Amino acid sequence: MIAVLLFLLMRPGTVSTIGTVTFENPDYCAQKGSSVQFKCFYNYSDGETVIQTSWFKGEIEDGIFQRVNLSLIPSYQNRWEYRGDHQHNCSLALHDLQDKDTGYYFFRFDTYKYGWRSKGSVYLSVTGVHAEVKARRARAGDNVTLECRTSCHYPNIVWLRDGHLVTKPKFTAQAEDAGYYSCSIEGHESVQSDPVALEVWYSPLNVSIDVSHGEYLTDGSNVSLTCSSAANPAADTYTWYRSSVSSSNSLLWLGSGQVLTISPVEASHSGLYLCQAQNRLGKSNSTAVMLAVGEEGPSCFTVLRIGLLVIVGLLLLSLVIIWAWRQWRNSHYSAAVNETDSHDYENILSITEGK
Template sequence: MMESWIWIILVVMPGTLSAYSVTFETPNVCAVRGSSVEFRCSYNYTAAETVLKTEWSKGELKDGKWTRIELSKLILYENRTQYIGDQLHDCSLAIHDLQDNDTGYYYFRFDTERYGWRSKKSVYLYFTDLKARVNPNPVRRGDNVILECGTSCQLSTAVWFKDGHPVAKPEFQAQTEDAGKYSCAVKGQESVQSDPVALDVQSPPLNVSVELSQSGQLSEGSSVNLTCSSVANPAADNYTWYKSTGSPSSSSQLLQVGSGQVLSIPSVEASHTGLYLCQARNRLGENNSTKVLLTVDSSDIQRVILLVGIGVKVVIILLLPLVIVWIWRRCLKSAVDEEEHSHDYENISTQPAGQKNRVTQREMPA
């Protein structure tokens, strides 16, 4: 009995209890499900003592009574808690892969060879959801966009991702390529991201172009389709076709020749030759394509000339060897004839003069 009284006196002696304390850096901790959290904690005791045991507990209501249960005895926390403090003065605790059941009050206790000290205060853990917001949304191309990561508590710096790729800045001027799905996360815990939100970047028609179903010079009577395409959000809903007979760089007057995304000419004529362009429009604006040249061959003369030219070349190629052979034979024959004539003259000139005279006399009439 006397020993018990002595122990009580020692406990209540001024300056004895003041040496024992547990301090939580953040009594209320807000975290995101699936992430990790740290309870920063410190504790003190008299210098003559040595800490033999440290333990974190969670408060639960059992049978109507508030009870502290050691985390080491709860299967729910198996392999998810990590004591990152020491047995001197640091009592910090980390909990990984946070789950809904982790919400609640947490306490710390340490034992020396003389006393066991439990914290009267606690750390309260609760969860928040990350909600990504894009402001404004939808946005027009060229307007400023601000990304906001909404939570029910104050978290550290938020980081952003677009279609899974990091975003450099949470504020920017929207361009067409910025359209996509954005999500946010807490810096250092990027593996846990918010549900994505889509950014809709709207713009008038861009990159308007015209494609011809047939390229090159067209023959009269053939058909051709001119198709207009563009990049627009919302999609272009109005197309107008214009024709100009000037050069691609001229500013001559344009004549409207049709409407719709496809300009169809079932039977082209010489009058269809010229420069064509398409104007695409949506509710945000309009843009023109570059001019495209459509050329129609007005007659078959050029084709006939081309065919005749080809035929002449073929004939020349085929007849040239014959001509060469014929010329060669002519030359050869001329050389032979010349040789024969030259031989006859020599034979005649060698006859005796008297014989020549006799022949002449027989030829005289009687």
């Protein structure tokens, strides 16, 4: 019986259970959609030559566990890459990992005399990443915690909000923190979890007034003031106030609504206007805007603007005149000097003196 076993082991192509295949790490955990590389090394007797290498996946077929060559599994087509050689390196790379890639992997190499296969195996666990936001609806000022769930242990998790890097997984919520959050493994940022939304509620911010009028207001004209703000939930109450030009300490209630229309405008409507926006979380006031109403014709601001333009125009004209005068003077001075220094004049003078 022993002789028969020895005979089978010595036959070319026969699988030997005496293998020297070593896996650097027998247990891998990788993110779905990413790539992984099994580091593998093998040895054999001196004088032998390796003619073939193969990687196998453990599959259950008809209730029986079998080793199936990766080249024969359609789902692995163009996704596995042998990075070893026919010497001692038997490393394998798998790309675009899928859930069904989870399982045991084996290596085999053949020489002219024997076929060797690994006694042990590499186990690959393929996992996804799942983003979770504690309290998906938060008020401004609340604490928010981001959690990235995965069956693998990864020391470095990367968080992104609407595609932009988030530096801390724990923070105090502000209006600008609202958005969609996703997580990934550092070094594999291209593979991200499904995004989860964070909604932040806050009282009105950046309350402002838009005034619809021309360059000046005159008696009998119309004007509309529109109040706007950033708020979540949106502001549902707008209140208008006015203070007189002479006394800005006392405010006069004008009414409610996002738009305040004054028609027709009178001189008594001059003053500072402000609006107050409010939602269920709080309220905030706008910066006051000035309305000045005068008689028909340009306002004092328009007159002042025209006056300034006239002054600037006169200054520019004066500079042009001075520059032109200097150019004229310099040209005539140069001509006089040239005439005095000419050779013809010197010759005539010398002849006269000789007489």
